[in-house]
Amino acid sequence: MHGEIATADLQERLEELEQLGLSRRLRLVSGPQGPTVLLDGQPVLLLCSNNYLGLADHPRVREAAAEAAMRWGVGAGASRLISGTMTIHRRLEERLAEFTGRRSCLLFGSGYLANLGTIGALAGRGDTVYSDELNHASIVDGCRLSRAEVVVYRHRDIEHLLWSMRHHSGGRREGRGGHVIVTDSIFSMDGDLAPLEQLVELAQASGARLVVDEAHAIGTFGPEGRGALAAVGLEGEVDAIVGTLGKSLGSYGAYVCGDAELTRYLLNMARSFIFSTAPPPPAVAGALAALELLEQRPHRVERLATNARALRRALATEGFEVQEGEMHIVPLILGEEHDTLRLCQAAIEQGVFAQAIRPPTVPAGTSRLRLAAMASHTASDMRMAAEVLARAARKLGLDPAEIGSPPEPEPAYEPVEEPERELVVSAAARAAQTAPPAAPFDIEAPRPRRPPAPPSTALDSDRSDAPAEANAPFDGERDEAVARAA
Numbered sequence: 001m002h003g004e005i006a007t008a009d010l011q012e013r014l015e016e017l018e019q020l021g022l023s024r025r026l027r028l029v030s031g032p033q034g035p036t037v038l039l040d041g042q043p044v045l046l047l048c049s050n051n052y053l054g055l056a057d058h059p060r061v062r063e064a065a066a067e068a069a070m071r072w073g074v075g076a077g078a079s080r081l082i083s084g085t086m087t088i089h090r091r092l093e094e095r096l097a098e099f100t101g102r103r104s105c106l107l108f109g110s111g112y113l114a115n116l117g118t119i120g121a122l123a124g125r126g127d128t129v130y131s132d133e134l135n136h137a138s139i140v141d142g143c144r145l146s147r148a149e150v151v152v153y154r155h156r157d158i159e160h161l162l163w164s165m166r167h168h169s170g171g172r173r174e175g176r177g178g179h180v181i182v183t184d185s186i187f188s189m190d191g192d193l194a195p196l197e198q199l200v201e202l203a204q205a206s207g208a209r210l211v212v213d214e215a216h217a218i219g220t221f222g223p224e225g226r227g228a229l230a231a232v233g234l235e236g237e238v239d240a241i242v243g244t245l246g247k248s249l250g251s252y253g254a255y256v257c258g259d260a261e262l263t264r265y266l267l268n269m270a271r272s273f274i275f276s277t278a279p280p281p282p283a284v285a286g287a288l289a290a291l292e293l294l295e296q297r298p299h300r301v302e303r304l305a306t307n308a309r310a311l312r313r314a315l316a317t318e319g320f321e322v323q324e325g326e327m328h329i330v331p332l333i334l335g336e337e338h339d340t341l342r343l344c345q346a347a348i349e350q351g352v353f354a355q356a357i358r359p360p361t362v363p364a365g366t367s368r369l370r371l372a373a374m375a376s377h378t379a380s381d382m383r384m385a386a387e388v389l390a391r392a393a394r395k396l397g398l399d400p401a402e403i404g405s406p407p408e409p410e411p412a413y414e415p416v417e418e419p420e421r422e423l424v425v426s427a428a429a430r431a432a433q434t435a436p437p438a439a440p441f442d443i444e445a446p447r448p449r450r451p452p453a454p455p456s457t458a459l460d461s462d463r464s465d466a467p468a469e470a471n472a473p474f475d476g477e478r479d480e481a482v483a484r485a486a
Contacts, residue, residue, distance in 0.1 A: 021337030021367075022358055032057035033250075035376045039353050047371050047385055048355040052220050052328055053300045054376030055290040056250030065251075068285030076278035080107075081267070084278030092288045093255070099226065099291060100218075100243070101235040102257040106266050107284070109276045111215050111244040112138040114254035116145060117270030118240055119182060122209055123148035126177040128168060130161060130208070132194065134187050137361070139213060143182070155187075158198045165206065179208035185228035186216040189362050189370060190406055191329030193228060200237045209239040219248020220328055225294055225301040245279075248294070251287035253279040304328055304375040307382055311373050314386035321404025330371040332389070332403050339398060340367040346392035352385050366406065 017023040030038035033051040037044060055061050068088060076084035089107055097105040108114035119142030123129045127148040131139060134155045143150045151168055154160040161181070181203050183194045196212065203210035214227040222231035225248065229235040240262060245253040256266060266273060294300065305326040312330060315322040322330060334340045337358045344356035347369075354369040362368065369389070373382065390400050 021341055027353075035374060035378075035381060037353070039348065042348070042351075044348060044351050044353040045377075045381055045385055046353055046374075048353060048369075049372060049374060050216075050247040051250055051376075052248045052304055052372065052374055053225075053250065053290075053294065054374050055248070055293060055300075058250065058290070058293065060293060061250055061286045061289045064289035065282040065286035069282045072281035072285075074282065075280050078278065079274065079276060080278045081274055086278070086281060086284075088281050088284045088288070089278060092284050092291070095288060095291055096243070096255050097257055099295070100214075100241055100257040101226070101230065102241065102259070104260040104263040105255050105257045106263040106270075106273065107279055108254045108256065108270075108273055109279055110252070111136075111213075111242070111246065111254040112141075113272035113276055114242050114244075114256055115139050115142040115213060117142075117272035118211060118242060118256050118266060119143055119180070120146045120271060121266050121269035122146075122211065122240070123178065123180045128177055128179050130164060130179070130181045132156065132183045132187075134190060134363075135182065135184055136188055136213065136215070139182055139184070148180070149177075155190075156192065156195055158195050158202065161199075161202065165202075179206060180211060181208050182211040182213070184213045184216070186214075186221060186327075186329070188216050188329065189357060189368070190331055191216075191327045196228060196234055197232055200234050203239075204237070210237075211240045211242065212238050213242040215242065215244040215247060215254075216329065218243045219294055220301065220304055224298040245283065245287040245290075249287045249290040251290060252283040253287060300375045304373060307373040307375065307377045307379070310379045311371065311377075311382040311385065314383045315389070318386045318390035319400035320386070320390070321401060323405060328373045330373070331368045331405055332371060333366050333368040333406055334398070334403055335365050335367060337367045339396070340369065342396055343389070343393055343398065344369060346396060347389055350388045350392055352388045354385075354389065 014023065028040050029046075030041070033046065033049050033056045035046060035054070037046045039046075051057075072086055072088060076086065076089075078084040080089070093105040093107055097103060108117060115136070115138040119129065119139065123143075123146045125147045127146075128151060129143045129146060129148045130151045130153055131143050132155055133152050149168075151164045153164050165179075181199060183199060185194050185196060186192070187194070194212070199210060199212075202208070212229060214229065217228040219225040221228050227235065227241075227243075229238065229241065235241065239258060241257040243255050243257070245251040245255070256263065268274075305328070308326050308328040308330070309324065312322050312324050315330065315332075316324065320332060322332070332354075334343065340356045340358060344354060347354055354371050356367065357370045358367040371385070393400050393403060
């Protein structure tokens with residue numbers, strides 16, 4: 001009887017998701033991740049893959065993975081700290097450290113595990129993590145699981161981060177606890193850049209640690225594809241660089257680069273590293289071959305930028321509200337979930353696969369098609385895709401002029417004045433200097449109840465999201481308010 005009730009409850013939940021336009025299903029891709037694929041048996045132009053450089057199906061990458069399977073086997077057999085660390089792991093770590101301009105590197109099983117482990121190791125109970133509101137879900141979950149106090153600041157908004165640090169630090173004049181700032185460098189859904197220079201300046205002035213996730217920047221941005229930090233010459237100025245093997249490098253897995261002390265610390269403290277099986281040798285060898293190709297043939301990065309420009313120009317020509325540029329991620333925001341699904345399906349039927357992205361992946365009211373150019377596309381591919389999307393939109397009664405990139409947000413708080421900036425950094429620096437050392441795995445202890453949130457202010461009410469309902473799907477997936485100190 002209990003099982004029947006539980007099943008009925010799940011079915012009711014699934015029906016609710018369907019009605020809200022938030023239901024998901026798997027689509028079957030046949031063959032490798034090339035510029036065109038067979039999707040559920042139909043040939044389509046692939047416009048939503050993270051295989052940005054087209055290396056996932058490169059012959060040298062395939063051969064390297066096959067040879068590694070014959071030499072080391074398919075799986076590592078154990079965690080890195082037991083018997084799972086092989087020479088191929090060490091070789092890739094050394095090459096990644098050199099590529100990112102850091103002294104040391106540690107491989108993780110996935111980008112999700114890398115962010116969970118890194119944030120959880122660097123912040124714990126009594127510490128504070130400051131996180132951009134549009135950071136990837138792996139960062140969001142890493143912040144939550146760290147048991148630290150989490151302060152969510154407005155997207156790419158340094159003034160709001162300063163404002164948050166001022167208000168948060170103001171309640172802890174005694175200066176206990178460490179501070180960590182964490183951000184994507186290129187945001188995966190909007191395709192925009194974090195203000196890295198300002199973040200580095202603030203982190204150094206305040207004594208906060210800075211973690212930057214370069215998942216969508218490595219291989220796509222900066223000199224020879226070395227990332228957004230390298231583009232501004234700051235790769236050596238952050239505490240941790242998180243990257244992935246599953247996007248531009250066409251494989252699977254992730255890494256964290258930094259000083260030798262950082263990787264030794266993560267090796268001892270990052271639970272997602274300690275308690276996970278080591279990445280499989282074929283995936284590691286494939287990523288190593290892809291990294292070598294990137295270094296030897298950086299023209300792929302230029303070709304990606306050329307295709308991104310072509311895609312953006314073609315979309316603008318068709319009437320979409322898209323700015324010119326070289327960013328490879330292009331959001332076409334419709335807003336409403338059902339319209340987004342309809343446009344996605346209509347484009348597929350005409351030979352273009354651009355996946356519909358809906359909450360909780362993006363905030364409510366910003367459902368979109370997320371387009372991603374690849375180096376293996378051609379200019380004619382980009383023009384055809386734009387024509388198909390425009391034609392499909394008009395057939396559905398949607399105006400391309402009302403579909404495009406997100407607008408710049410308006411600030412809803414008072415800018416932080418210079419004297420207050422000094423107060424922020426001095427308070428945060430005192431907190432970092434007096435933070436007690438964390439014991440390994442001390443987050444397993446029960447978490448004390450947090451004080452009630454203060455009354456809402458203009459900062460809380462400026463969101464366009466609809467009010468939360470008691471049983472809204474995924475209502476715990478994204479923090480909608482900024483945490484403040486009691």
